[in-house]
Amino acid sequence: MGIAARLVDRQLGFDDPPSVYVTDDSLRVPMSDGVELLATLYRAPGPLRPRPTVMMRTPYGRHGLGTMIGSLLARRGFQVLVQSTRGTFGSGGQFRPFLHERSDGLDTLAWLRAQEWSDGRVSTVGPSYVGHTQWAIAPYADPGLVSMNADITASEFTSTFYPGGAPGLLNLASWVNQIGRQERIGAVTGFLATPIFSRRKRRAVESLPLQAADVALTGAPVVFWRDFVDNAERAREFWAPAEHDGFDAAAMPPVSMVTGWWDLFLDRQLVDFAALQAGGATARITIGAWTHGDRGSIATTAHEMVGWLDRHLNGAPDDGRAPVRVYVQHADRWTDLPSWPPPAAVPTRWHLAAGGRLSADGPATEDVADRFVYDPADPTPTVGGPMLQPPSKQHDNRPTEARDDVLVFTGPPLATDTDLLGEVGAVVYLRTDSGLGDVFVRLCDVDPDGRSLNITDGMHRLRPGSEAEAPDGTVVVRLALSPTGYRVRAGHRLRVQIAGAAFPRFARHHGTEDPVASATTVRPIRYEVRHGADHPSHVLLPYHP
CATH class of the missing domain: 3.40.50.1820 (Alpha/Beta hydrolase fold, catalytic domain)
Known part of the structure; x- marks a missing residue:
């Protein structure tokens, strides 16, 4: 040897x-x-x-x-x-x-x-x-x-390629760069996040139409990229031969x-x-x-x-x-468990409340609407999370939270250390002016110095005519955030962000019904997020003893 x-x-x-x-x-x-x-x-x-x-x-x-x-x-x-x-x-x-x-x-x-x-x-x-x-x-x-x-x-990749229906743009661009160039420059080198590649990738994912981003990334068309963007509207049907989740x-x-x-x-x-x-x-x-x-x-x-x-x-x-x-x-x-989800986890609701508050006391009696405008020409950015290449994991979210196109709801300081272990979910009552749009929800840990570090998040792309609705016609978005195992320390606060994009991790919604691959025209979307007794928007967190 x-x-x-x-x-x-x-x-x-x-x-x-x-x-x-x-x-x-x-x-x-x-x-x-x-x-x-x-x-x-x-x-x-x-x-x-x-x-x-x-x-x-x-x-x-x-x-x-x-x-x-x-x-x-x-x-x-x-x-x-x-x-x-x-x-x-x-x-x-x-x-x-x-x-x-x-x-x-x-x-x-x-x-x-x-x-x-x-x-x-x-x-x-x-x-x-x-x-x-x-x-x-x-x-x-x-x-x-x-x-x-x-x-x-995983047994199927569609839910990872298109989380919540929105194309996972940046991760797929990273992988396309690897497979498109690996035999020219080496499989390992092809996956490294070099400064030159990072700039090239950023320019490619920001360009429209997305269909041609593969050439900007690798210097040549990549069949997989075309398959990925051309079939965004019928992903499950196209990728069916590659799905094995019916085992x-x-x-x-x-x-x-x-x-x-x-x-x-x-x-x-x-x-x-x-x-x-x-x-x-x-x-x-x-x-x-x-x-x-x-x-x-x-x-x-x-x-x-x-x-x-x-x-x-x-x-x-x-x-x-x-x-x-x-x-x-x-x-x-490390914790050993007999099964997943953890049987001892206690699902606990934290409700959105007036004044940007997050409350564990149940929905407020007063019904409130918070509004923002999402502009695809300046899509809401995101940082960190489950990324193939840096920046990944946890980062300070305050620059994003300060934007006018992000709603922020913050809870009080926690009295004791709180372990979250299991499935995380959110229910958001909202309207958009066109019925179109994306809904990005992120849970953060805010320390005593004000740093807001992401814990987990989830994305949902609205499909007009196929969404659940409240009696008054408000859309009810139920989305799964990624599971987590995380301790929020005493004195820290929980925070929830709601936005219309998380770019370039996810492909921006163009604000139109044009196909993802070929769209070049963009249109702003106006959002109204409702919370209160009639519209109990909340996150569902897995408290674990």
Whole structure:
């Protein structure tokens, strides 16, 4: 084993003697349509013999992320097949993200099981898009997989591409830059947030029409970007072949998940976990104070992966860990739970009140309307949150809260430390002058010095004619904010923001009914947010003892 591998093992906390392995590179795996995909096999030296295999299918190169995971597992004694997905790093065909992974994955699984070095038992591993390639085959594999390690990923991506119906612009632009340039400048380099790229990305997402932003980002058209923006109005229909959330939990293999409170797939991954658990599958999840691919999560992810594989492929004993392990931010502690959502969480309403107040005492008797104008030519900005690239996580929101197009409601100082752990929601009664618009709700932690740090948020794009309404015709927006595990310290105050945009994280609403991809004309939208006894606008927070 080389010096670099020893250093990696030491940094990750693996002190077991490493296994020796060899690699068989550039294996050609035939697909049912005649395309061949390239793969690398990590195996024990010497004559081939049937063994269980860990499979990983990646668009990021067999010698990038593939080498990192493949060699780590090979040093732990596992046999690993790493494959470049269709149209990437030497594999044939065109890379159309998400659309070919089911058929290609099942073809690869059948080929793998027919090899003399396979005993037919297959587990899968990998984060993010690599996790999606697992979801694309696990519900359909027959025989089934032995286990899955599906980290920072989800069974369907539509709710992450278009949160609440609004295109997740900035995160998708970051990913398009990576996949559009990675084979020219390297998979890792292509994802770095350099100053030059950050300026280029900002110009691209601010330009109209959005359809052409891929050329500004990468220098060439990117098919996935066009798919993303061209199908914003019919996302679920277009991406249906890539959606696997209708799985039968009872038929799923054991699944281990690692994610973070600041990961863009958190919301959907927790839905998947809850469905697996409710359906009787063996599943567990770990949630840290991490963003997508956070360096701080790597050691935990690696140990969860190796332990899960050892248990299910090698018959190692169960470690007895609780199904849910979460980190409570600002309490600096890990908490074990039997299930998600946390059964001990107490849903508690904080109501919007007159004078910019937030009250836990119930809706006021007086009905009040607060108004603002959202201008797409100067869309309300946002900072922090679950972003692929910095700035992410928590930031001071005071510059945004000072704008005329943001409503702010602040509660009194808390008498004691208050832990929020679980699902977060909001109900907002409102009208817009056109029936169109976006509704962005953010919960913040205001410290004694006045800093307003974001805890969680949610977005909803209004669809005229399909929204719930109060008896007087006021629209009733019910939206889910991202789940959280967070301690609000004594003396701090809770704050709620309401705005018509969170740009450029989400694509701005143009104020018209023009398609997202081609719109070039913008029109301001006038908002009226109502609260009081007849319109009890509120946030729903999960108090946890």
